[in-house]
Amino acid sequence: MQQIKMENILETKNLSVAYEKIDVLNHISISIKGGDFVGIIGPNGGGKTTLIKAILGLIPLSNGSVKLFGKDIKEFKEWNRIGYLPQKHSTVNLLFPATVEEVVTLGLLSQRKWPKRVSLDDKNKVTEILKTLGILELRGKMLSILSGGQQQRVFLARALVSSPDMLIFDEPSTALDTKSRESFFDFIRRLNKEGGVTIILITHDTSQVNNYVSKLLYIDKELVEQ
Amino acid sequence: MNIIDLLQYYFIQKAFLAGAFVAVICSVLGLFLVLRKMSLIGDGLSHVSFGAIALGLFFGIYPYYLAVPLVMLASILIIKISEKAKVYGDAAIGIISAVGISGGVILASISKGFNVDLFSYLFGNILAISNTEVVLSVLLSIIVLATISFFYWDLFSATFDEEYAKVSGIKTNMMNILITLLTAVTVVLSVKMVGIMLVSALLILPAVTALQFGKGFEASMFIGGVVSLLSVFIGITTSFLLDVPTGATIVMVNALMFVFALLLKKTKFLNV
Numbered sequence: 046m047q048q049i050k051m052e053n054i055l056e057t058k059n060l061s062v063a064y065e066k067i068d069v070l071n072h073i074s075i076s077i078k079g080g081d082f083v084g085i086i087g088p089n090g091g092g093k094t095t096l097i098k099a100i101l102g103l104i105p106l107s108n109g110s111v112k113l114f115g116k117d118i119k120e121f122k123e124w125n126r127i128g129y130l131p132q133k134h135s136t137v138n139l140l141f142p143a144t145v146e147e148v149v150t151l152g153l154l155s156q157r158k159w160p161k162r163v164s165l166d167d168k169n170k171v172t173e174i175l176k177t178l179g180i181l182e183l184r185g186k187m188l189s190i191l192s193g194g195q196q197q198r199v200f201l202a203r204a205l206v207s208s209p210d211m212l213i214f215d216e217p218s219t220a221l222d223t224k225s226r227e228s229f230f231d232f233i234r235r236l237n238k239e240g241g242v243t244i245i246l247i248t249h250d251t252s253q254v255n256n257y258v259s260k261l262l263y264i265d266k267e268l269v270e271q
Numbered sequence: 272m273n274i275i276d277l278l279q280y281y282f283i284q285k286a287f288l289a290g291a292f293v294a295v296i297c298s299v300l301g302l303f304l305v306l307r308k309m310s311l312i313g314d315g316l317s318h319v320s321f322g323a324i325a326l327g328l329f330f331g332i333y334p335y336y337l338a339v340p341l342v343m344l345a346s347i348l349i350i351k352i353s354e355k356a357k358v359y360g361d362a363a364i365g366i367i368s369a370v371g372i373s374g375g376v377i378l379a380s381i382s383k384g385f386n387v388d389l390f391s392y393l394f395g396n397i398l399a400i401s402n403t404e405v406v407l408s409v410l411l412s413i414i415v416l417a418t419i420s421f422f423y424w425d426l427f428s429a430t431f432d433e434e435y436a437k438v439s440g441i442k443t444n445m446m447n448i449l450i451t452l453l454t455a456v457t458v459v460l461s462v463k464m465v466g467i468m469l470v471s472a473l474l475i476l477p478a479v480t481a482l483q484f485g486k487g488f489e490a491s492m493f494i495g496g497v498v499s500l501l502s503v504f505i506g507i508t509t510s511f512l513l514d515v516p517t518g519a520t521i522v523m524v525n526a527l528m529f530v531f532a533l534l535l536k537k538t539k540f541l542n543v
Contacts, residue, residue, distance in 0.1 A: 101438050124440035137432045141306055144487035151431070151439075154424040161424040187485055203435075 052115075054079045054211055054243055055100065059109035062092070062099050069095050071267045072109070077245065077260070079210065082237045084258040085247045091265040093247045094132055094215055101129060101213070114210075128152070128204030130197075132215035132247070139189050145199050146171055146184045152203035174206045178232075194225050201229075205236075211243040212236070218250060226250075230257065277508060286397045286517070289405045290503040292412035293460050294473070298495035299419055300457050301474035302481065302488075303450055306430050312349065312451065313471035315364035316458040319345040319371030321467050323459075324392050325378040334392070335407055338459045345371065346451035395466030395518040397507065408460050415453050422449060427488060464503075465518035476525035477502070483532035498528050 055077040062070040070092045077083055085093050098104045100111055102118050111118040114126060149171045154161045175181040178198050183191065188199060197217065204212060212233070218226040234257045236242045248254050254261070263269045277283050304310050323341035327334035345367050352363040379389050400408075419426065428436040429446040436443050454474075461470045481495035506521030513520075 103434060103437055122440060124438060127438070129435065129438045131434060137435075138306055138430065140482075141431045142482055142486060142488055142491045143427075143431055147427075147487050147489070148431070151424070151428050151435070154428075157424075159425075160421045185487075187487070 052079050053077070053112075054114050055245075056112040057100065057109065060096070060099060060106060060111060061108035062095050062104060063107040068107075069266065070099065070264075073264070073268045074109075075262060075268065077243060079243055080237070080241050081260055082234070082244045082258045083246065083260045083262060084251075084254040085245065085262045085264055086249070086251055086254070087264040087269070093264050096264055097213055097215055097245070097247060101127070125207045126210045128207065128209035128212040130200055130204045130212070130214045130217050132219070141188070143188050144184070145175070145180065145186055145188060145191070145202075148188055148199055149174065149202045149206055152206040170206055171202075174202045178202050178205075194222065209242065211245065213245045215247045216249065217246070218248070218253075226253070230254075233257075274508065277511065282398055282400075283507065283511065285400050285402070285405050286507050287504065289400050289408040290397055290464055290507060290521075291500055292409050293457070293464050294477075294499035294503040295496050296412045296415045296453075296457050297461060297473040298477035298481070298499035299416065299492055300450070300453055301476075301478035302492055302495050303426060303430055304454060304474055305478040305482070307450070309360065309450075309454075310475045311361065311471060312346070312364055312454055313458055313474040315349065315368035315371075316342050316346060316455055317462060317467045317470035318368040320459050320462050320470075321389075321392065322371035322374035322378070324462070325375035325389050328388055329378045329382050333403070335404065335459060338462075339411075339456060342455040342459050343452050346455040347448065350448060350451055392462055393467050394516060395461075395463050395469070397464045397517050397521075398511070400463055404463055408463070411456050411460055415456055418449070418453060422446065426450065431488075465521055469518055469522045472522045472525060473499070476522070476529050480525070480529045480532045483529075483536045485536075498525070498532075502528060 053076045056075070058074050060070060060073040061068065073096060085096070087093050095104065099106055100113075100118075102111070102121075113121045114123065150163060150167065153167050153170060154163065172181065172184075175184055178201060180195065180198050180202065183195060183199070188196060191199065201217070214233070218229055230253050233244055233246070237244045237257070246254060246258070278287075301310075301313075304312060320338050320342050323338040324334040326332075326341070327337035330337075349360065349363045349367050352358065352366060353360045356363070375389065425436070425441050426446055426449070428439060428441055429443045433443050436446075457474070458470050461473050465473055477495040477499035478491075480498045481491040484491065484494050486494065502521055502525040506524045507517055509515070509524070510517040510520035
């Protein structure tokens, strides 16, 4: 991980998004520093997920700009510095015959130059992260037969395996029971405090998030409160 | 006659060689297509190859030389139509497929001279494969396999989770185009083996058989390859011994293997 504490690693200026000419997000300007733990809250349909997708370049902006690690998103290439755990894995093809090990390996290889090959070092990194998350025994299992909570941990492993500087979670605790939720929040708090990883977390669970965050953003089509 | 006697025949050797390469690319590519819910693109593109082969015969050009670029162009058109006209992929496949067939039928009607040649492509005959077609099949199959191997993880990522692939910096649109272009080449090569009518079976059946085993992606690719190779070898041998059409026999062997895998799964033998 690179030394980025206290530098702006994410900056949006007047970020706006419109679907079919209907404004979904208006003029959002935020800046997040390295090491921050940012909670994003707001009503359903308020544009929290849209904001994250716009930041990650998954949807086009109708106005404004996004800078990641000091670079405009159009020029940004270091995607391995960002780990992303989406809200629901609706875009995941769960019939896909992938083992846990193959899914987590994607987190390492996607950002490499061609031709991408799995090295022994890569295999060790995958083993390490599976061990850390307590799912090493699942490595050869098919993703499709795992429970929602186990799948969530596999996707977390995929997001973490490249040791990113910034982690973005979109309602990560929805598939988890109370105990797993607590250990999950404890885990990401330790990543932030001890590892210096910047965390951006969309959540409805304001009671949990208040204990951890250094900054809380309230989004309802615009930035209502910071 | 045993298998050793069979292998003495030059035309059988050629059929096995070309068939083996085409079988492998069909199974590998078919797995991506089935998982992307694009199984029927093979059907659509094979119909385009009917029109392209007709055009080749009409102008006296070797049909494959025209079919490969034209079917590749049609595969791009399918993507562009679904993007620009905002129609679903299956509708775009339907449009291109209909144009291909119609073009072929019109050319066949105008020429009146090559109907027999053209209709021999409908059901294929790998036992009648020419030396040029063998070389073309082997070379293009190697190119297709090398391309898939080169982009393996990107294709895997874009097929498994397109959104995550985009966040990882993978050009998912480029991967979509790559898959359809490779499918176009594979479809043209498969026409000689099983014919225009049965090409999609060669893409779909080994993949769905492999999926019954419930193994990882790499393992599924390997199983699909083995199933496809076995189908081609058993299909060619059986068709020769029983004097029945080769393409249809290969497809029937493929279908039986699928049923067998399904039964193994039902009886929990595969432990899936």
